[in-house]
Amino acid sequence: MKSKSWLKAGLFAALATAAFAATPARAQGSLVMYCGVQEEWCRAMSNAFEKETGIKVAMTRKSAGEIYAQLKAEASNPRGDIWWGGTGDPHLQAAEEGLTLEYESPKNKELHSWALDQWKAAKHRSVGIYAGALGFGFNTEQIKAKGIPEPKCWADLLNPKLKDDVQVADPNSSGTAYNLLATVVQLMGEEKGFDYLKALHKNISQYTKSGAAPAKAASLGETAVGIVFIHDAVVFAVQGDPIKPVAPCEGTGYEIGSMSIVKGARNLENAKKFYDWALTPAAQALAAPAKSYQVPSNKAAPVPPQSPKMDQMKLINYDFVKYGSSAERNRLLAKWDKEVKALP
Ligand code: PLP
Structure with a gap:
């Protein structure tokens, strides 16, 4: 942008x-x-x-x-x-x-x-x-109980101690989750981006239908981390729930x-x-x-x-024309279905 x-x-x-x-x-x-x-x-x-x-x-x-x-x-x-x-x-x-x-x-x-x-x-x-910018929210009590440092970066979500304790939506239904898919591909390059999503898959407990659902789950302690638009995590933080919104250190995409x-x-x-x-x-x-x-x-x-505060985050130069195009969106979603979601 x-x-x-x-x-x-x-x-x-x-x-x-x-x-x-x-x-x-x-x-x-x-x-x-x-x-x-x-x-x-x-x-x-x-x-x-x-x-x-x-x-x-x-x-x-x-x-x-x-x-x-x-x-x-x-x-x-x-x-x-x-x-x-x-x-x-x-x-x-x-x-x-x-x-x-x-x-x-x-x-x-x-x-x-x-x-x-x-x-x-x-x-x-x-x-x-x-x-709105993409990021994640983590449950402070759960992270403390696991004895791991507070996650600050996309890379931190691959910690094996977060196995089955990260949620994000399915990019086929959710705009948030497609934003994650396109962000990771732009931030890391397509090959490394898919490697990241495959590694992340090991920690995913479920791909929800709606993009904001993982924020609620993290606020309730049903998952340690929810990948969501940051403002969706803020909703629960401002009402006093034990959830901390994060703008990932490597940089992030936005909608x-x-x-x-x-x-x-x-x-x-x-x-x-x-x-x-x-x-x-x-x-x-x-x-x-x-x-x-x-x-x-x-x-x-x-x-x-x-x-x-989006001006204080490291935002990628999200290519909306490319990643909103029919061909690219269909291609990435099909590839994600085949190479990520199909993994055990
Ligand atoms: N909730 C809020 C507050 C949003 O800003 C957005 C995206 O614009 C969404 C939900 C997206 O919902 P979904 O990922 O379910 O398409």
């Missing part, structure tokens, strides 16, 4: 609430929303939009890879109108495959350059709504959480209304109260004080 404009964190809280004095409208039709973030934030967004516009929202929460697969399966008879949230890579794949629609929001001019990089990469079929309009949307005008609204500071300010601490894409949206 060329721009790191999220450096200017936390200065804009006052602007965020102003535009959101809702005058509930009369019934204005409906909107089918496929939501890729945590359930609580999905509900906050659909309720607020419904209240403000009178448009009835039917929302379903799924992981990013699952929403992509659903759009593909429904392509000849689309059911969804808007895909809001989830990692940018599957949004890019959907854009390339013509499953989503070109749109230029009047709000684009208010966005950070990294959000518009996603819009350009998607040939205007997707836009960035938040950013541009994204939004796309479904091609063939039955409620197209409502989808555009939602899209424009979701890019406002007021809508983006709904994240933190719903315990979601990503960095928002509107420059005037408040950055939650709990947000991991």
